[in-house]
Amino acid sequence: MNSKLPPVEVATLEKGIDLQRLPAHVAIIMDGNGRWAKQRLLNRVHGHERGAETVRTIVTVSREIGIPTLTLYAFSTENWQRSAIEVSALMSLLKKFLESEKPIMMSNGIRLNAIGQIERLPQDVQDVLFQTIEATRHNPGMVLNLALSYGARAEIVRMTRILAEKARDGSLDPQSITEETVSSHLYTHNLPDPDLLIRTSGEMRISNFLLWQIAYSELHITRTLWPDFSRNEYLDILKDYQQRDRRFGNV
Ligand code: IPE
Ligand code: IPE
Ligand code: MG
Numbered sequence: 001m002n003s004k005l006p007p008v009e010v011a012t013l014e015k016g017i018d019l020q021r022l023p024a025h026v027a028i029i030m031d032g033n034g035r036w037a038k039q040r041l042l043n044r045v046h047g048h049e050r051g052a053e054t055v056r057t058i059v060t061v062s063r064e065i066g067i068p069t070l071t072l073y074a075f076s077t078e079n080w081q082r083s084a085i086e087v088s089a090l091m092s093l094l095k096k097f098l099e100s101e102k103p104i105m106m107s108n109g110i111r112l113n114a115i116g117q118i119e120r121l122p123q124d125v126q127d128v129l130f131q132t133i134e135a136t137r138h139n140p141g142m143v144l145n146l147a148l149s150y151g152a153r154a155e156i157v158r159m160t161r162i163l164a165e166k167a168r169d170g171s172l173d174p175q176s177i178t179e180e181t182v183s184s185h186l187y188t189h190n191l192p193d194p195d196l197l198i199r200t201s202g203e204m205r206i207s208n209f210l211l212w213q214i215a216y217s218e219l220h221i222t223r224t225l226w227p228d229f230s231r232n233e234y235l236d237i238l239k240d241y242q243q244r245d246r247r248f249g250n251v
């Protein structure tokens with residue numbers, strides 16, 4: 001990180017962020033890498049490379065201020081439809097990111113988790129991913145949850161199949177199914193629902209992300225493209241979140 005920036009405690013103090021009332025789970029749709037590159041007449045892959053630097057910044061700030069869980073939407077089930085060149089560039093960037101960040105996750109106590117159809121990722125990416133998850137599994141600091149080859153509808157279909165199989169073999173009574181049963185059979189079974197969902201680059205849509213889990217998340221959409229998204233804007237969004245009145249249907 002840029003050494004000229006003030007320490008994060010100073011920045012959060014300046015902005016009046018209450019570190020005791022941070023969201024327990026922040027989820028981010030990291031969008032706009034392609035447009036960032038296009039504006040500069042660069043290949044989309046350059047946008048993804050710059051986007052990976054923003055990932056590093058936002059993971060670092062989140063860890064420093066004490067966000068317990070950070071979920072990043074890195075690749076959707078629909079993203080498999082992109083050109084083979086772009087998909088393979090994204091996969092090698094992901095592998096490079098995991099390799100370079102592993103020591104940083106270890107020294108900062110970050111635990112890696114992944115959600116999505118991981119079995120569809122190239123074998124070498126799966127290998128590094130599982131090695132990193134394993135190496136970081138006892139880290140107590142923050143859960144970094146990567147949504148990779150993730151689609152919320154696919155997740156719900158998978159959950160439905162698991163429950164139907166259990167009902168068929170007699171280990172689950174359909175009448176006993178509750179919201180808790182559903183939550184505990186999703187990829188996110190070990191994580192709280194997001195309190196705050198951020199989307200960069202201005203699109204007013206969810207793009208098949210965490211449909212069940214965001215039922216009561218606070219939404220924040222910024223027009224900033226992901227490679228331009230900064231620590232400063234992130235802190236402003238956290239401050240804005242703390243000013244929201246979360247009523248959950250109550251008065
Ligand atoms: C987000 O940026 C990264 C992924 C979806 C993998 P995009 O690649 O979607 O960038 P835009 O939306 O085309 O600008
Ligand atoms: C959502 O962005 C997926 C990720 C950020 C990984 P997309 O660019 O794929 O979504 P759409 O096409 O704008 O809906
Ligand atoms: Mg996009």
